Amino acid sequence: MIRLYWKRLKQNRLALAGLGVIGLLALLALMAPHLVPHDPIHQDLLHRLEPPSRFHPIGTDDLGRDVLSRLVYGTRISLMVGFVAVGISVVIGTLLGLVAGYYGKWVDACLMRLVDTMLSVPTIFLILAVIAFLEPNIYNVMAVIGLTAWPGLTRLVRGECLSVRERDFVQAAKIVGLSAPRILGWHLLPNVIAPILVSATLGVGGAILTESALSFLGLGVQPPIPSWGNMLTLGRDYLHLAWWLSLFPGLAILITVLAFNLLGEGLRDVLDPRAGT
């Protein structure tokens, strides 16, 4: 089964490219200390705002820190935020979706109204409001992105669950007297895993975008920890003087998010041929 999917995925060149880029980024993140030419938070005030050169391939920032090294370290932050936030939202979204889809009736009605409510507040306002009242740091950012991203997934899982619930093997499991958690975990979950995987992959890209936007606004990862978003804040401050501070971190975000989106769409085509057009 998995081999079949892999074979199909291999034919999708864009998705494969996405997967390759993600692998490369993961490697960068893991090996960061061995790869970077300079210490990412070492300040060198004699070499402030230097344009790209042989010594600093993509220049230095306002405190003389090497932008390339900071960029590589930023990979760690972005990937971590992406994966942790999506992890949180997948757990909540899947759980609530399974419960709503399986039990139906008033449980479903209540949960779906909750989803409607969450979806009608623009997520960014929800996140900003929470961050405003808490302290902006990387842990809060991960938690808040995760805690606001689940409603879409809940709706998706519930929908899938509703149709699977009526199939014979679920009815059989009920008649045999299996407990609800067991039916949910062993019989329903494996049948809804494909759309979850797709939406999680796309979700990582979304979470990375949100984190960078928050950090850019000064409400996310705080300096001196390098994140692509807060590096771009400097780009705005030195708009006239140092274009390289704006160009490269944004390019890194674009490439990373693009990779996750391409892989996600590719997975959708592979796992769910109906949706592919």
Added chain:
Amino acid sequence: MTTYLLRRLLYLIPTLWGITVLSWGLMQLAPGGPLDQMVALNVKVSPEVKVRLTRELGLDQPWYVQYGRWLKRLSRLDFGQSFKDGQPVLRKIATRLPATLLLNSLAIGVILLVAVPLGVYAAVRQGGWFDRLTTIWVFIGYSTPAFWLALLLMILLGLKLGWLPISRLTSLGFPGFPWWGKAWDLLRHLVLPVFVLAFTGLAGLSRYTRASMLEVIRQDYIRTARAKGLRESRVIIRHALRNALIPILTLLGFIVPDLIGGSVIVETIFAYPGMGRLSYEAIMTRDYFVVMGVVVISAFLTVLGNLLADLSYAYADPRIRYR
């Protein structure tokens, strides 16, 4: 249609109520509650005054009494006052809302004008070079951080080439301009923010249009239209597009919250005087009631947008009403 409308309105009640609970719950997250936030901005408040204020604001009451009072004030559209300048929150938002609506409706207009033809053409020439090119382009648009695109455009078009202003909605001498000068000035200021919002919001709609068109093109009535010997352009526009557009109406409902959310970042970066920038300023100064007011109002706007999308969907497609 009336029964559908009534049922749809009935569904709104729990959602609207949920929004109030959510917003109120958020407010309770603030360390020390609203009073500490208020007092923190004013050093002259003595402990005795604080006790009196607590009683007057009803903060010594149990939570359900507090929530009830808040709800009552909300029903009169009383969102409290800004800590910063004592102005009613509603008035502050009302002065900023038109600019945001202008920005967002222009962005939606641009998105529709570009995304629908793109999607249609890509579907008609499925698998061709145009289709492949737009697919890649759409992915890039979808993955681009809006604030980064804004920065690059500011550097290139604003600073290096000097073609467009990079901040605010009007120039300094605006009040003295003749009307055409005013219109031209507004337009020049709107180009960059609208472009950024539209570019990043376009992807979803054009992909959806393409998928919807592909679905419709396979239908029997399209074959019939072709068999009748109609011109291809007429088949595509009159017969296929009209049907393909119907499901797209619901997608518009989903775009609204994204755009409102996106305008926070775009407005902030372009110093655009809208609701998004107001909320950013309020968050930075912890101007509590303003933040909550923006959350509630933007949520209500979203609900309204979804409602309109659903109703026009039901109007355009009778099958929906009888489901």
